[in-house]
Amino acid sequence: MVSTKTTLCGITLDNPVIPASGTYGFGYEFAELYDINILGSLSFKGTTLNPRFGNPTPRIAETACGMLNAVGLQNPGVDKVISHELPKLFEVFKKPVMANVSGFSIDEYTETVRRLDTVEGIGWFEINISCPNVHGGGMSFGTDEKAAAEVTEAVRRVTKKPVIIKLSPNVTDIVKIAKACESAGADGISLINTLLGMKIDIRRRAPLLANKTGGLSGPATKPVAVRMVYQVYEGVKIPIVGMGGIESAEDVIEFMMAGASAVEVGASNLVNPYACRDIINDLPKVMEKYGITKLEDIIGAAHR
């Protein structure tokens, strides 16, 4: 019998598989298809203080081995998330969830976290300082060490729950940003958010996305993500949640060997709604194939 258990900031997960924020809604659409309690956890749709419609459409473009999105953090706002969405999520999911929070100022981040902090069922905060699709917030916090540290420190003060900072890959040196977050009190790092990209509609002679740029996700991003997880693992002591193009149990193992304690599955959920279930089902036999008895043993194995 192999063990797929892993620990993330003091909370034990049955397995390391967590659907990534923005690709899984609040879980209940997927609960129509399978029992989502098989998941390690779930990172729910990025939540902001105020309701947001997001960007105009088209918001989605296909690319080679992936996709661009510029949704722009559409969500009903923290109060409605607490009153309408989370009760529906907790009806179908009985494990601690990851609360993904975004903002446009430090006060917005802290106020959103403060309101969510009282909700039972939230295990971790995942602070998104890396959304490339909004203006005047999001990624601008994640591309500057000082700003990243300020957000981390401010959020750290308003909750006792583990705080995981979700980093942008759109930087020259991601390790510097990760270290700044660690020093400011982060309990974990998750990476990578999407890579800033663009597609031109050559018939219209204009960017295809209404927002012009979008975030690239899917298997095309995986080598970049694995490299960044590997580098950040060498630079920080806090646990890492790795993500970027994960589609299979082999991909999960690859990210964990690079240094991830858990992983998030994103774009795959949109193409194959059973992606997380399939990965979780495959994990034990793929572990056996590679002689892995305890999944936790391989975290960072590629560094030895």
Add this chain to the structure above:
Amino acid sequence: MKTGIYTLIQNKKIAENTYEWVLMGDMSSISRPGQFVNIKIDGFYLRRPISVCDCRADRLTLIFKVVGDGTGKMSRMKEGETVDVMTGLGNGYDLSVAGEKPLLIGGGAGVPPMYMAARLLSEKGIKPTVILGFGNESEVFYKEEFEKLGCDVKVTTVDGSCGIKGFVTNAMDGIEYSYFYTCGPEPMLKAVYDKSTTEGQFSFEERMGCGFGACMGCSCKTKYGYKRICRDGPVLLKEEIIW
């Protein structure tokens, strides 16, 4: 909604750049005309959403226009090949409010969903009037199929090479109707909205990520709040649309 492997049992070119597929498999999640399916094609990352043209027992008819590489590959697939399809997506048309003399208006790739609506209405003894709009004669399809259901069919073409010259709205003059259902490109839907004299239902098209409500890729604003075209639509009521 369901996902499954379906067998392509017919792939036929029926008009310029237009193909008719018949798939065989479990169709139990398809309950209304105006719903759509989402097809995974080898070599392409995202699925292709295609509206249901008709669905009976274990057979599904789809009609699609070749607009890019993905639909191009679909047009070349061979009978007997299998495809991964998500079925039963979207809300579909509510035919219970059609009244005695419903009007169906389809434009181009918006014609197919009108067929299942027309068939179900005619099986209830209601003969709808159908307006089918195309660019030119070479693009016209399914005129006879609608006529076989007993519908009064009017075809329009932009260049006048078949039927009435102009747009679907040119054919709406003088028709009395109790309610209407429409699907087509957005400028056509807007023109129908402006010309129509009754309530009705509009099916919208948008670039989608997932097709089942998870990604918020296809959201729009309505008088009843934000809606996802893929999940809360693609059919919206006339009264809720904001142009």
